[in-house]
Amino acid sequence: MGKRAGMDDLVRLLQLAVNGTAAGCIYGLVALGFVLIYKATEMVNFAQGELMMLGAFFAYTFVGLWGLNYWLGFGLAIAATAAFGYALDAVVLRRVIGQPQFAVVMLTLGLAFIFRAVAGAVWGYDAVGFTTPFTNKTANFGGGVVLGQDNVSIIIGTVILCLVLYLFFSRTRLGIAMQASSQNQLAAYYMGIPVRTVFSLIWAISAGVAAVAAVLLVPVQMIDVNMGLIGIKAFAAAVLGGFGSIPGALVGGIIVGIVEQLAGYYLPAGSMELTSNIVLLAVLIVWPQGLFGQVIRKRV
Amino acid sequence: MSGTFSARDLSMRFGGIRAVEGVTFDVQKGEVFSIIGPNGAGKTTIFNMISRIYTPSGGSLHFEGQDITRIAPHRIAGLGIARTFQNIELFSHATLLQNLLIGRHCHSHVGILSQLAFLPSVRRAEIEHRRRAEEVIEFLGLQRYRDQLIANLPYGVRKVVELGRALCTEPKLLLLDEPSSGLNVEETEEMGFWIQDIQKDLGITIIMVEHDMKLVSAVSDRVLALNQGRILSTGTSAEVQSDPEVIRAYIGGAPEPAKEDAA
Numbered sequence: 216m217g218k219r220a221g222m223d224d225l226v227r228l229l230q231l232a233v234n235g236t237a238a239g240c241i242y243g244l245v246a247l248g249f250v251l252i253y254k255a256t257e258m259v260n261f262a263q264g265e266l267m268m269l270g271a272f273f274a275y276t277f278v279g280l281w282g283l284n285y286w287l288g289f290g291l292a293i294a295a296t297a298a299f300g301y302a303l304d305a306v307v308l309r310r311v312i313g314q315p316q317f318a319v320v321m322l323t324l325g326l327a328f329i330f331r332a333v334a335g336a337v338w339g340y341d342a343v344g345f346t347t348p349f350t351n352k353t354a355n356f357g358g359g360v361v362l363g364q365d366n367v368s369i370i371i372g373t374v375i376l377c378l379v380l381y382l383f384f385s386r387t388r389l390g391i392a393m394q395a396s397s398q399n400q401l402a403a404y405y406m407g408i409p410v411r412t413v414f415s416l417i418w419a420i421s422a423g424v425a426a427v428a429a430v431l432l433v434p435v436q437m438i439d440v441n442m443g444l445i446g447i448k449a450f451a452a453a454v455l456g457g458f459g460s461i462p463g464a465l466v467g468g469i470i471v472g473i474v475e476q477l478a479g480y481y482l483p484a485g486s487m488e489l490t491s492n493i494v495l496l497a498v499l500i501v502w503p504q505g506l507f508g509q510v511i512r513k514r515v
Numbered sequence: 516m517s518g519t520f521s522a523r524d525l526s527m528r529f530g531g532i533r534a535v536e537g538v539t540f541d542v543q544k545g546e547v548f549s550i551i552g553p554n555g556a557g558k559t560t561i562f563n564m565i566s567r568i569y570t571p572s573g574g575s576l577h578f579e580g581q582d583i584t585r586i587a588p589h590r591i592a593g594l595g596i597a598r599t600f601q602n603i604e605l606f607s608h609a610t611l612l613q614n615l616l617i618g619r620h621c622h623s624h625v626g627i628l629s630q631l632a633f634l635p636s637v638r639r640a641e642i643e644h645r646r647r648a649e650e651v652i653e654f655l656g657l658q659r660y661r662d663q664l665i666a667n668l669p670y671g672v673r674k675v676v677e678l679g680r681a682l683c684t685e686p687k688l689l690l691l692d693e694p695s696s697g698l699n700v701e702e703t704e705e706m707g708f709w710i711q712d713i714q715k716d717l718g719i720t721i722i723m724v725e726h727d728m729k730l731v732s733a734v735s736d737r738v739l740a741l742n743q744g745r746i747l748s749t750g751t752s753a754e755v756q757s758d759p760e761v762i763r764a765y766i767g768g769a770p771e772p773a774k775e776d777a778a
Contacts, residue, residue, distance in 0.1 A: 382631055386630055386631060387627050387630040387631060388620065388623050391620070392620060394606075394609075395609075395617050398606040398607065398608055398609065399604050399605065399606050399607070401600070401604045402600075402604040402605060402606065402680075403589075404589045404591075405566065405591060405592055405597065405598050405681075405684075406592055406618055406620045406680075406684065407591075407592035407593050407620055407621030407684070408589055408620060409589045410589065
């Protein structure tokens with residue numbers, strides 16, 4: 216009897232950890248979008264969550280409304296959101312480079328409101344969804360470990376995306392040009408890198424990553440205009456990881472996700488929403504630069 | 516025509532300030548051409564116009580007969596013009612070798628998918644880039660710093676790395692912005708040797724802005740002296756230094772203009 220109960224606890228803990236990791240992957244992917252843009256352009260994009268929301272609605276249009284194949288709709292949603300991200304930088308944000316940071320904050324916050332309003336006008340304010348190959352299916356791992364395919368697909372999808380991004384940034388000329396432009400714009404110009412275009416492409420990648428997060432999230436959450444508020448938790452994840460570190464964003468996201476799940480189970484109701492911020496505060500008190508942050512010391 | 520450069524009636528205004536006014540000069544292939552002048556004379560302004568950070572208010576710039584007055588700055592490298600910076604602009608979170616390889620960027624033309632798949636053509640191109648980078652490392656004697664992060668290298672070495680990165684773009688014209696700034700006497704002397712080697716062994720045309728008159732005299736074929744945005748004198752180093760106008764501008768008489776050129 217005691218052994219059985221112990222087993223159950225272990226399985227429950229494992230399931231909480233997997234659910235938390237899945238939620239954390241979504242936070243991590245949105246956080247990754249923050250970090251990519253920040254590293255390159257030193258702009259903090261407070262509309263990152265809303266880009267994810269738009270990605271979700273694009274996918275809903277392609278798969279739910281037009282009845283396209285899930286994978287085709289997935290690809291089209293990424294492409295459409297990425298194109299939107301590119302245009303957003305090329306038309307709007309490029310103009311505020313070099314302006315005070317609060318101008319960028321106000322601009323992106325304003326854009327977030329506009330996106331929500333436009334999405335509400337186009338797709339309505341009711342929550343919608345569509346069926347994915349992973350909806351309501353379980354994967355039995357034996358030993359009583361049964362996990363939802365939806366959560367497992369989020370984790371696997373995130374791993375694949377990270378691998379592709381890693382190869383892109385380390386192997387391709389464009390990826391290396393992006394790294395170079397992030398480190399030193401002036402020098403990058405004289406290496407023949409079209410820095411402005413590269414920055415717009417970084418916006419496209421951030422938006423594309425947000426769209427992947429959105430589509431991965433569909434099996435576990437409905438799509439509505441306010442789903443972009445997840446960006447606040449993702450922001451906490453990015454700061455936790457040391458804002459500016461790509462692995463940090465993902466690790467930060469997963470920590471926030473797991474802590475939330477555990478708090479939801481073991482702590483009184485309502486504490487789930489607080490924990491991510493409590494963890495963030497605790498980490499920042501101990502390591503002010505975040506978990507993976509670079510320490511920048513100024514000689515004075 | 517290869518490596519020749521000319522500026523015609525170049526001028527630059529910032530609001531009401533005439534930083535550069537009616538400057539005309541020609542640089543021959545394989546020549547070391549130095550621009551000197553007191554602070555605020557307009558040296559860096561001219562340099563930034565050549566490297567297309569500033570668009571001239573008037574006049575034109577020609578490289579190998581081609582008008583480059585309005586070309587985008589990132590296309591400069593592809594034409595065969597490279598530059599260094601007074602305050603060093605390297606990719607400081609990358610290694611020396613990586614910095615040099617980025618210098619090869621403008622010579623790479625492989626598709627993104629074949630890069631992701633690391634096809635044989637990509638492999639061959641990478642080996643070639645690496646070989647050229649190693650040649651530059653050997654040329655400048657940087658072997659022992661090859662895999663170190665730029666952030667960990669001393670200032671004097673970084674200055675040479677920047678020179679190396681510029682050479683990796685295989686330039687026909689090299690723009691050096693105060694190559695001696697921040698260097699001690701021996702390092703400055705060494706920098707002079709590198710400049711002479713680059714000119715003699717690689718046949719690269721060099722335009723240089725410099726304060727250190729010893730370095731200028733040692734390496735320059737011709738010197739252009741500026742004051743308050745106008746040409747005072749052009750000629751060999753000795754001719755320019757004995758020009759009474761130049762002496763007056765340096766030692767006294769001329770009022771000190773605003774220091775827009777100081778950075």
